Amino acid sequence: MLFTLKKVIGGMMLPLPLLLLLMALALLMLWLTRFQKTAKTVMTAAWLMLLLLxxxxxxxxxxxxxxxxxxxxxxxxxxxxxxVLGGGYTWDPNWAPSSNLINNSLPRLNEGIRLWLANPGSKMIFTGAPAKTNPVSTAEAGARVAESLGVPRSAIITLDSPKDTEEEAAAVKQAIGNAPFLLVTSASHLPRAMIFFEHAGLHPLPAPANQLAVDAPLNPWERAIPSPVWLMHSDRVGYETLGRLWQWLKGSSGEPGQE
Incomplete structure (x- = not known):
């Protein structure tokens, strides 16, 4: 119950749903109250923030x-x-296997396979519990896609119980102890993940994947025209900021190794 509540409240505080809620509030005030100036201010601020993000x-x-x-x-x-930490997924056996890994999950897996190839004899570990309505777990979905790309099942370990990053750290600790390992997750998620893994007594080597912030040259119109692609990047900032706030509330707010 607490996990679901955390996800729902956190999801509603991300940029797009939060700004849509503010716009809806402004519309209600415009139509149903006498606070016209306040409503116009809220609508303008929400619209401008959505544009900028x-x-x-x-x-x-x-x-x-x-x-x-x-x-x-x-x-x-x-x-x-x-x-390789779990991310968004579904499982439809009629799809190409990799199509089942949503958003950040496929780039994480790709980087994990690159590192597995660079470390002959190593094993890939996939983490993540099943979604409530899906019989296939996040970890198993990653394992199946890795198999489809040539990683033998004998080189794969799945940890199907963790529901979030903190639980993933505890599960990895129980599975491999103090063995050296590379921690693969999205570049935006890695700083927070390192804190959880360090606080679990592990010493991961950070291996970021799925970098999104563009430094390379772009066409001028790509920088000037609002796009859902860039709004998704802002969404990642909001998600990780809320995640760090949750760490602070739970008492794991510092850098790795600090209380």
Whole structure:
């Protein structure tokens, strides 16, 4: 119940639903109350915020400091395990396997396979519980896609019980102890994930995937025209900011290794 409540409240506080709620409030005030000036102010502010968060320079300017904390893993240190954290997924057996990994999940898996190939003899670990209406877990969906791309099942471990990053850290600790491993997750999620894993007594090597904030040149119109692509980048900033706030409330707010 607490997990579901956390997800619902957190989801409603992300940029798009929050700004739509403010616009709806402004419309109600315009039609049903005498607070016309206040309603116009709320509507204008919400519209302007939605516009700004949908522009590439603003969205990526907010996201880049979060993503840049850890560079892409190019290290030579041999590891025994590649831990790929779960993300969005579904499971439709009629689809191409990789189509079942939504948003951030497929880039995480791709980076995990790249690192697995660079570490012969290592095992891939996929984490994540099943969604309430799906008989296939997040971990199992990742494992099946990895198999379809050539990773043998004998090289895959699934941890099907964790529902969030904190539980994933505890499950990995129980499964492999203090063995060296690379921690693969989205670049925006990795700073928060490292805190959870360090607080679990582990020493992960950070391996970011799914970088979104663009530094390379773009066409001028791509920077100037609002787009749902850039709004999604702002959404990641909101999601991780709320996640860090939740860590702080639970007492795990510092950098890895700090209380």
């Amino acid at each position: 949908s522009l590439q320079p603003v969205a990526d300017g907010l996201l880049r400091p979060i993503e840049d904390k850890y560079p892409t893993w190019q290290g030579k240190k041999k590891v025994d395990y590649i831990v």
